[in-house]
Amino acid sequence: MGQVTPASGSAAxxxxxxxxxxxxxxxxxxxxxxxxxxxxEIRALFAVANRPEVVSLAGGMPNLAGLPxxxxxxxxxxxxxxxxxxxxxxxSGQGDQTLREQILDVMRLEGISAHPDDVxxxxxxxxxxxxxxxxxxxxxxxxxxEAPSYVGALGVFRAYxxxxxxxxxxxxxxxxxxxxxxxxxxxAQGRTVKFLYSVPNFHNPAGVTLSRERRPRILEIxxxxxxxxxxxxxxxxxxxxxxxLPAMRSMEADGVIYLGSxxxxxxxxxxxxxxxxxxxxxxxxxxASESAILCPSNAxxxxxxxxxxxxxxxxxxxxxxxxxxxRRDAMIGALKEHVPDASWTVPDGGFYTWVRLPDGLNAQxxxxxxxxxxxxxxxxxAFYADGQGADHMRLSFCYPTPDRIxxxxxxxxxxxxxxxxxxxxxxxxxxxxxxxxxxxxxxxA
Amino acid sequence: MGQVTPASGSAAxxxxxxxxxxxxxxxxxxxxxxxxxxxxEIRALFAVANRPEVVSLAGGMPNLAGLPxxxxxxxxxxxxxxxxxxxxxxxSGQGDQTLREQILDVMRLEGISAHPDDVxxxxxxxxxxxxxxxxxxxxxxxxxxEAPSYVGALGVFRAYxxxxxxxxxxxxxxxxxxxxxxxxxxxAQGRTVKFLYSVPNFHNPAGVTLSRERRPRILEIxxxxxxxxxxxxxxxxxxxxxxxLPAMRSMEADGVIYLGSxxxxxxxxxxxxxxxxxxxxxxxxxxASESAILCPSNAxxxxxxxxxxxxxxxxxxxxxxxxxxxRRDAMIGALKEHVPDASWTVPDGGFYTWVRLPDGLNAQxxxxxxxxxxxxxxxxxAFYADGQGADHMRLSFCYPTPDRIxxxxxxxxxxxxxxxxxxxxxxxxxxxxxxxxxxxxxxxA
Numbered sequence: 001m002g003q004v005t006p007a008s009g010s011a012a013x014x015x016x017x018x019x020x021x022x023x024x025x026x027x028x029x030x031x032x033x034x035x036x037x038x039x040x041e042i043r044a045l046f047a048v049a050n051r052p053e054v055v056s057l058a059g060g061m062p063n064l065a066g067l068p069x070x071x072x073x074x075x076x077x078x079x080x081x082x083x084x085x086x087x088x089x090x091x092s093g094q095g096d097q098t099l100r101e102q103i104l105d106v107m108r109l110e111g112i113s114a115h116p117d118d119v120x121x122x123x124x125x126x127x128x129x130x131x132x133x134x135x136x137x138x139x140x141x142x143x144x145x146e147a148p149s150y151v152g153a154l155g156v157f158r159a160y161x162x163x164x165x166x167x168x169x170x171x172x173x174x175x176x177x178x179x180x181x182x183x184x185x186x187x188a189q190g191r192t193v194k195f196l197y198s199v200p201n202f203h204n205p206a207g208v209t210l211s212r213e214r215r216p217r218i219l220e221i222x223x224x225x226x227x228x229x230x231x232x233x234x235x236x237x238x239x240x241x242x243x244x245l246p247a248m249r250s251m252e253a254d255g256v257i258y259l260g261s262x263x264x265x266x267x268x269x270x271x272x273x274x275x276x277x278x279x280x281x282x283x284x285x286x287x288a289s290e291s292a293i294l295c296p297s298n299a300x301x302x303x304x305x306x307x308x309x310x311x312x313x314x315x316x317x318x319x320x321x322x323x324x325x326x327r328r329d330a331m332i333g334a335l336k337e338h339v340p341d342a343s344w345t346v347p348d349g350g351f352y353t354w355v356r357l358p359d360g361l362n363a364q365x366x367x368x369x370x371x372x373x374x375x376x377x378x379x380x381x382a383f384y385a386d387g388q389g390a391d392h393m394r395l396s397f398c399y400p401t402p403d404r405i406x407x408x409x410x411x412x413x414x415x416x417x418x419x420x421x422x423x424x425x426x427x428x429x430x431x432x433x434x435x436x437x438x439x440x441x442x443x444x445a
Numbered sequence: 446m447g448q449v450t451p452a453s454g455s456a457a458x459x460x461x462x463x464x465x466x467x468x469x470x471x472x473x474x475x476x477x478x479x480x481x482x483x484x485x486e487i488r489a490l491f492a493v494a495n496r497p498e499v500v501s502l503a504g505g506m507p508n509l510a511g512l513p514x515x516x517x518x519x520x521x522x523x524x525x526x527x528x529x530x531x532x533x534x535x536x537s538g539q540g541d542q543t544l545r546e547q548i549l550d551v552m553r554l555e556g557i558s559a560h561p562d563d564v565x566x567x568x569x570x571x572x573x574x575x576x577x578x579x580x581x582x583x584x585x586x587x588x589x590x591e592a593p594s595y596v597g598a599l600g601v602f603r604a605y606x607x608x609x610x611x612x613x614x615x616x617x618x619x620x621x622x623x624x625x626x627x628x629x630x631x632x633a634q635g636r637t638v639k640f641l642y643s644v645p646n647f648h649n650p651a652g653v654t655l656s657r658e659r660r661p662r663i664l665e666i667x668x669x670x671x672x673x674x675x676x677x678x679x680x681x682x683x684x685x686x687x688x689x690l691p692a693m694r695s696m697e698a699d700g701v702i703y704l705g706s707x708x709x710x711x712x713x714x715x716x717x718x719x720x721x722x723x724x725x726x727x728x729x730x731x732x733a734s735e736s737a738i739l740c741p742s743n744a745x746x747x748x749x750x751x752x753x754x755x756x757x758x759x760x761x762x763x764x765x766x767x768x769x770x771x772r773r774d775a776m777i778g779a780l781k782e783h784v785p786d787a788s789w790t791v792p793d794g795g796f797y798t799w800v801r802l803p804d805g806l807n808a809q810x811x812x813x814x815x816x817x818x819x820x821x822x823x824x825x826x827a828f829y830a831d832g833q834g835a836d837h838m839r840l841s842f843c844y845p846t847p848d849r850i851x852x853x854x855x856x857x858x859x860x861x862x863x864x865x866x867x868x869x870x871x872x873x874x875x876x877x878x879x880x881x882x883x884x885x886x887x888x889x890a
Binding site: 023024025026027029030031032033034037038061062064065067069070072073074076077078079080081084085086087088089090091123124126127130134135136137138141152155156159160194195228254255263267268269270271278279280281284287288290291292293294295296297298299300303 | 468469470471472474475476477478479482483506507509510512514515517518519521522523524525526529530531532533534535536568569571572575579580581582583586597600601604605639640673699700708712713714715716723724725726729732733735736737738739740741742743744745748
């Protein structure tokens with residue numbers, strides 16, 4: 001059957017305007033992995049979401065208002081004046097030795113003991129995740145990851161053509177029985193599971209934390225199945241009550257690659273993160289990083305190192321924790337008040353709560369309406385490799401003030417209410433037109 | 446036949462101590478691409494080469510002695526104090542808008558006109574090279590590259606399992622007839638050539654420059670064969686005489702990905718480079734970069750942007766050119782005086798000269814002797830994908846003072862002379878034990 005072309009009186013085939021991709025003379029040249037890359041369909045929406053009149057509960061940007069900028073400015077001046085020849089020069093592919101020693105001090109707060117040689121400094125922990133995936137993943141290999149998972153990790157895994165298999169979370173984090181069942185099933189299917197990817201603390205997006213009791217169990221299951229654990233921990237020091245839980249890397253060294261970051265505990269603008277890996281893996285990480293970027297920025301590394309030396313970084317983290325706790329409280333309070341028929345996680349740290357919408361609502365379908373109502377969030381679909389998640393949204397409380405958070409949730413309640421009316425009249429609207437959309441990296445997710 | 450085990454009286458199989466790799470519990474888990482990664486066999490030598498008593502003619506580190514560090518320190522202070530909330534925050538995946546506009550000013554010096562939207566800022570141009578290769582290369586695809594080629598590019602190409610086919614250079618750069626012949630031959634073989642990689646100006650390691658006359662011819666050949674050109678140009682503004690030649694990107698936009706860098710014209714410690722690519726490729730580059738690192742460092746980008754705004758960057762490049770020309774002269778003069786039976790290129794810019802050793806000498810075999818004599822270089826073998834190059838060495842004149850350069854060449858002459866005696870007595874020593882070795886990235890190559 002021929003295509004029906006509106007307002008065309010001719011019987012001849014009507015030429016359609018070329019799609020965007022047909023304008024690309026190199027379309028036939030891309031690697032297979034490139035075809036999996038997707039531009040966000042909601043970039044335009046997010047451009048709007050960044051306008052000041054919109055309350056963005058979408059972004060994962062830390063709030064830097066509490067940083068002592070004048071002091072940092074003085075430090076920057078002294079660093080360039082006294083050590084400029086080093087700060088402005090190429091450095092080691094593995095990262096600055098002094099900074100690597102200081103990173104050990106940071107990790108000690110979560111019980112990790114390691115050697116500076118075990119640490120590889122990277123361009124944010126995102127680069128570490130990219131390099132780990134590069135080292136281990138052939139197209140079609142399986143990565144087991146929490147359901148939901150960090151959108152930026154799913155992007156990396158897709159770029160290396162991994163097959164992501166999700167394992168459920170509950171209020172206490174990754175469910176050991178479900179992990180056991182999944183790894184057993186995958187083994188029976190002859191699938192190659194290369195690693196388990198987990199954000200154990202103040203999960204992005206789910207807001208939950210892997211309980212102390214489950215940690216050794218997860219490690220034991222992974223060990224028994226011969227599966228490496230990638231422990232991604234950007235938020236671990238940002239807990240709202242009590243001491244940090246021990247990292248899984250503190251319980252086992254050989255089976256864990258630990259990823260850390262200064263982006264949430266200090267500042268993301270330097271792009272400094274790190275990986276701690278078993279010896280042989282660490283050597284390969286350094287080679288891979290040298291191939292990818294030659295070396296991490298000395299200017300950035302020395303700025304961080306100077307900060308750790310000259311400033312009360314633990315006090316700064318404490319004040320960040322207090323700020324984020326106040327914002328968490330504002331968000332949870334507003335959800336209780338304005339959206340009582342939704343449900344949500346109450347995070348004990350980090351940046352995010354994970355909201356389950358009232359039945360029948362689709363977070364993705366609802367997003368344009370939300371933007372129109374001047375509030376933004378990320379649809380749950382962004383956090384799954386398989387199209388799940390439309391019944392959830394991620395709300396972040398890290399960046400706006402408590403008042404703005406309350407105002408944002410109030411607007412969201414109006415959007416949800418209007419969307420429910422629509423659904424009651426016209427049905428859920430989930431159907432073949434449902435699409436997976438992703439937020440644009442990086443500042444909004 | 447059983448293994449002979451020395452000093453073993455037992456008939457039972459004797460366990461060998463595990464090799465280094467057998468100690469890696471994850472050895473069976475790596476991706477195919479990872480098996481191509483090689484640790485440098487001469488890292489230990491280079492660790493020695495970095496000792497102050499060694500004259501290193503091996504490194505590619507720019508000389509930063511001429512930078513106005515006190516002024517830069519003041520700029521750094523003002524930047525953090527006045528724009529810290531931006532400099533320390535996440536930024537755009539494509540890079541800072543103002544910096545992208547300033548990059549256009551830099552490229553205009555080589556005749557390039559582009560739009561800020563065409564520019565993608567990366568963590569050094571090395572990351573741009575990594576991303577371009579990621580976008581285009583399936584394992585086994587062909588990249589055509591000059592013989593010799595930049596060692597860091599060969600490392601990237603190997604990481605993506607590309608098959609590098611070399612095309613000869615002469616004193617005027619890449620030889621068009623040889624390129625034509627190679628592309629025709631590869632097409633006849635049914636091979637997929639994804640791009641041509643070229644360093645047209647002051648080539649690393651060969652020191653030669655693609656002549657003005659050949660540039661449109663190279664472009665025409667590439668276009669006719671449907672092959673993308675990756676024009677890698679870190680040294681283009683560092684010419685010792687006359688104006689820069691027009692970049693090939695200035696002659697053609699659709700068929701060229703241009704890579705630029707501030708590492709040689711300002712400072713590598715910020716790790717800021719860029720790519721200019723055709724529209725559709727640029728979009729994919731941004732997506733790939735977001736996946737790899739989320740975004741380039743705002744702190745670094747704003748530092749560079751401030752430098753370009755507040756300092757006489759063109760004057761600084763002029764003074765770099767004069768410094769490097771003086772060092773080039775010192776090196777060429779010393780080669781004439783001390784190693785008259787070798788031959789070399791006389792670069793009109795950049796950092797390197799490419800020395801052909803007297804017949805029978807092997808640069809790779811000779812390197813330990815050179816290090817012992819307190820002089821270091823990079824063996825020519827590092828710059829080929831196929832094991833060629835032992836008859837050449839790369840000498841860099843960028844970092845040591847003219848006096849140290851002369852002293853280095855004097856030591857090298859002694860090494861060459863001693864090695865010739867050895868070769869005259871024992872033969873060339875090239876045989877099955879010949880190995881491909883690579884210098885460690887980044888600061889030494």
